[in-house]
Amino acid sequence: xxxxxxxxxRAEQCDSVxxxxxxxxxxxxxxxxxxxxxxxxxxEIPTLxxxxxxxxxxxxxxxxVGVQGAGAPLPACTTRCHDGMVVDTTDERARRVVRTVxxxxxxxxxxxxxxxxxxxVLARRLGVARSRFAGRTxxxxxxxxxxxxxxxxxxCISCGRCVRICDExxxxxxLTATGRGFDASIAAGLDSGxxxxxxxxxxxxxxxxxxxxxxxxxxxx
Amino acid sequence: xxxxxxxLLARAGGPQAPNALAELKRSRERERALEPDELARIATxxxxxxxxxxxxxxxxxxxxxxxxxxxxxxxxxTACFAAGxxxxxxxxxxxxxxxxxxxxxxxxxxxxxxxxxGLCHSAPALCDGGVIDAGPGLLERVLAERCADVAAxxxxxxxxxxxxxxxxxxxxxxRALTALGPEQLLAELSAAELRGRGGAxxxxxxxxxxxxxxxAPVRYIVANGDEGDPGSYIDKYLMEQNPALILEGMALAxxxxxxxxxxxxxxxxxxxxxxxxxxxxxxxxxxxxxxERIAGSDFSFQVEVREGAGxxxxxxxxxxxxxxxxxxxTVAARPPYxxxxxxxxxxxxxxxxxxxxxxxxxxxxxxxxxxxLSPGATPGSKLICFNERFARPGLWEVPFGRPLSExxxxxxGGVPGGLKAVQIxxxxxGILPAAxxxxxxxxxxxxxxxxxxxxGSIVAFDxxxxxxxxxxxxxxxxxxxxxxxxxxxRIGLQRARERFEGCQPPVRGELEDLLAALELxxxxxxxxxxxxxxxxxxxxxxxxxxxxxR
Ligand SMILES: Cc1cc2nc3c(=O)[nH]c(=O)nc-3n(C[C@H](O)[C@H](O)[C@H](O)COP(=O)(O)O)c2cc1C
Ligand code: SF4
Ligand code: SF4
Ligand code: FES
Ligand code: FES
Numbered sequence: 001x002x003x004x005x006x007x008x009x010r011a012e013q014c015d016s017v018x019x020x021x022x023x024x025x026x027x028x029x030x031x032x033x034x035x036x037x038x039x040x041x042x043x044e045i046p047t048l049x050x051x052x053x054x055x056x057x058x059x060x061x062x063x064x065v066g067v068q069g070a071g072a073p074l075p076a077c078t079t080r081c082h083d084g085m086v087v088d089t090t091d092e093r094a095r096r097v098v099r100t101v102x103x104x105x106x107x108x109x110x111x112x113x114x115x116x117x118x119x120x121v122l123a124r125r126l127g128v129a130r131s132r133f134a135g136r137t138x139x140x141x142x143x144x145x146x147x148x149x150x151x152x153x154x155x156c157i158s159c160g161r162c163v164r165i166c167d168e169x170x171x172x173x174x175l176t177a178t179g180r181g182f183d184a185s186i187a188a189g190l191d192s193g194x195x196x197x198x199x200x201x202x203x204x205x206x207x208x209x210x211x212x213x214x215x216x217x218x219x220x221x
Numbered sequence: 222x223x224x225x226x227x228x229l230l231a232r233a234g235g236p237q238a239p240n241a242l243a244e245l246k247r248s249r250e251r252e253r254a255l256e257p258d259e260l261a262r263i264a265t266x267x268x269x270x271x272x273x274x275x276x277x278x279x280x281x282x283x284x285x286x287x288x289x290x291x292x293x294x295x296x297x298x299t300a301c302f303a304a305g306x307x308x309x310x311x312x313x314x315x316x317x318x319x320x321x322x323x324x325x326x327x328x329x330x331x332x333x334x335x336x337x338x339g340l341c342h343s344a345p346a347l348c349d350g351g352v353i354d355a356g357p358g359l360l361e362r363v364l365a366e367r368c369a370d371v372a373a374x375x376x377x378x379x380x381x382x383x384x385x386x387x388x389x390x391x392x393x394x395x396r397a398l399t400a401l402g403p404e405q406l407l408a409e410l411s412a413a414e415l416r417g418r419g420g421a422x423x424x425x426x427x428x429x430x431x432x433x434x435x436x437a438p439v440r441y442i443v444a445n446g447d448e449g450d451p452g453s454y455i456d457k458y459l460m461e462q463n464p465a466l467i468l469e470g471m472a473l474a475x476x477x478x479x480x481x482x483x484x485x486x487x488x489x490x491x492x493x494x495x496x497x498x499x500x501x502x503x504x505x506x507x508x509x510x511x512x513e514r515i516a517g518s519d520f521s522f523q524v525e526v527r528e529g530a531g532x533x534x535x536x537x538x539x540x541x542x543x544x545x546x547x548x549x550x551t552v553a554a555r556p557p558y559x560x561x562x563x564x565x566x567x568x569x570x571x572x573x574x575x576x577x578x579x580x581x582x583x584x585x586x587x588x589x590x591x592x593x594l595s596p597g598a599t600p601g602s603k604l605i606c607f608n609e610r611f612a613r614p615g616l617w618e619v620p621f622g623r624p625l626s627e628x629x630x631x632x633x634g635g636v637p638g639g640l641k642a643v644q645i646x647x648x649x650x651g652i653l654p655a656a657x658x659x660x661x662x663x664x665x666x667x668x669x670x671x672x673x674x675x676x677g678s679i680v681a682f683d684x685x686x687x688x689x690x691x692x693x694x695x696x697x698x699x700x701x702x703x704x705x706x707x708x709x710x711r712i713g714l715q716r717a718r719e720r721f722e723g724c725q726p727p728v729r730g731e732l733e734d735l736l737a738a739l740e741l742x743x744x745x746x747x748x749x750x751x752x753x754x755x756x757x758x759x760x761x762x763x764x765x766x767x768x769x770x771r
């Protein structure tokens with residue numbers, strides 16, 4: 001057996017692998033990501049672009065963790081576990097990057113995050129209340145043409161969750177990422193608003209949006 | 222990109238389906254502005270959602286920038302920056318009465334910036350309609366509407382027998398088909414230790430073996446001709462003047478991995494590349510080197526050329542694949558690597574065009590001859606190019622391992638204005654001060670001084686260069702070209718740019734945190750790499766940067 005000779009077990013040879021998470025070993029399924037393993041172990045890793053219903057995207061980088069032997073921190077959401085992997089969710093370099101990125105995210109909004117939104121809750125949890133990185137913020141742009149759905153573009157942090165849930169779960173393809181760089185955002189249809197797109201009004205995008213940039217309208221209830 | 226979009230593309234016919242980016246480019250040529258009706262028609266024609274088409278139309282620079290009847294694009298890439306392009310841009314804008322990125326109200330004239338037209342040897346460069354002009358007197362010619370195409374310099378080689386600037390003649394493929402077979406060809410490539418020339422230096426044989434090992438109905442070979450590095454005109458030379466060598470390399474890759482279809486992505490800033498490659502494909506088909514049952518064997522191989530639309534990050538391999546599929550050229554997290562799931566979801570080899578151009582020599586003369594080209598250093602040879610600040614700018618084939626000082630002095634004649642520093646290997650490469658110019662030109666020695674070989678461009682800055690302006694220039698490039706997918710790069714580069722463009726001195730502690738987030742947090746080497754020249758500037762020119770040491 002190769003394992004007896006101290007060689008890593010190849011994935012095909014068994015259906016589980018062992019990883020060490022913050023000092024404790026646990027067994028995880030082959031193909032599982034570090035994020036899934038951590039969740040199973042009851043460890044909370046911060047995420048913003050992740051939604052368990054969707055394929056991992058790897059955009060926000062808030063899920064960075066230390067992995068022994070890797071030159072740099074790795075994103076927990078897109079990195080698969082391999083046998084003998086040693087993961088440190090408290091890795092200092094990773095924590096430093098995560099705090100900076102969260103500060104950057106706060107700096108792109110024209111004001112505070114929407115109270116109670118996933119972003120707001122996360123920033124409080126990580127104790128990042130304000131950002132050192134003042135600069136240009138997203139322009140105020142509201143789309144209120146749809147009876148139930150509201151889009152406030154200045155709150156959008158381009159996590160892509162709305163676009164992906166519309167595509168992967170609903171199959172409606174009503175949304176897209178737009179632009180690039182700092183000006184990246186999202187739009188419905190040909191930037192024609194939800195009402196004039198293939199939107200089926202399921203509300204999945206509003207449900208997944210971590211900032212409330214897309215949310216259900218309360219004024220029309 | 223989502224699995225469902227891949228599915229939609231497949232349903233529409235995969236590689237045979239109408240390509241959304243090509244359709245958008247065509248409409249843009251005709252109509253100057255992309256109206257919703259036209260986008261809706263393109264959605265119907267391509268079988269893609271309207272939103273997807275809108276997303277593509279807002280991503281690529283060529284589709285975004287306003288266009289007048291006369292469309293002028295001035296290069297503000299690094300070689301042109303070093304030659305005073307920012308000042309020239311202001312002059313042109315003033316004289317023509319149009320701001321960069323805008324069009325006059327009467328729809329007559331539009332002015333835009335572009336990153337590298339591949340005339341870095343004659344910088345600054347500019348594209349007026351279809352004419353690409355560069356060099357002294359440019360302003361006068363633009364104002365007189367008398368721009369004229371500039372010729373490319375003749376390439377030269379330090380090698381006794383040139384490898385990469387010798388015209389491709391298909392003898393490597395003939396030998397592979399008649400004497401080697403796919404396994405032996407792979408073995409030669411592996412023994413030759415051919416490293417990728419696109420920037421990362423990854424062993425080509427390993428990629429080819431991986432793509433071959435993955436079971437699939439079809440596999441693809443992709444040649445990366447997107448050469449976005451401002452200051453580099455190496456792939457431009459290969460594609461425009463030695464296209465058969467690239468095609469032969471692609472066919473060899475196809476033969477080795479079991480692929481029958483290849484794609485080359487060229488960039489729109491090199492409008493001559495696609496026609497030159499297409500002419501070479503037609504020649505090869507006539508001669509029986511491309512097509513069905515090549516040279517009487519049972520190996521068939523076809524190549525198709527597709528053109529991008531203005532995006533630096535489209536050169537990153539996962540973004541390149543999206544671009545070839547006609548979608549937004551944003552980066553995808555790996556794994557899966559292209560060798561497993563690439564173009565249209567199939568195993569794909571992505572190689573730089575210069576990497577592929579090495580394969581014919583290896584197939585023809587074997588690994589031993591190849592390794593002998595650069596004794597004691599990385600095997601093979603490398604194309605390098607010098608910018609206009611040098612006395613004799615041009616394109617050279619050199620062995621690895623020679624001191625940079627020898628290359629800069631003996632080949633390029635040094636810098637008349639006095640050399641202050643060079644940036645090697647593109648915008649993601651470190652900056653080497655003149656004092657360190659004895660560093661050997663090779664992967665490891667350059668990495669040891671915070672630089673990289675990259676794709677092989679050598680951009681000199683003369684003594685007059687303001688290093689803080691250079692930092693601002695590089696960060697502006699980084700921010701403008703960020704694909705916008707990952708947060709550190711999308712927001713961090715904007716903030717870093719603002720710090721250096723503003724009048725306030727950047728605060729050291731904040732800058733260090735920003736650079737760490739870029740280096741360690743970015744999804745691709747665009748965000749992480751842009752930190753490298755900044756690190757060099759902070760190390761070698763701290764006073765010029767004027768940092769606030771709080
Ligand atoms: C931002 C970015 C831009 C890139 N641009 C190019 C390019 O223009 N041409 C290229 O060959 N590789 C480019 N690359 C590298 C590719 O991702 C890929 O590594 C390369 O094409 C592989 O070919 P090689 O192994 O033959 O070098 C780029 C990478 C990044 C991160
Ligand atoms: S609207 Fe919300 S879910 Fe969609 S990309 Fe923006 S922040 Fe993410
Ligand atoms: S580093 Fe920049 S270019 Fe690369 S994926 Fe992130 S946003 Fe896109
Ligand atoms: S949750 Fe992993 S990158 Fe966003
Ligand atoms: S032509 Fe301007 S940088 Fe290359």
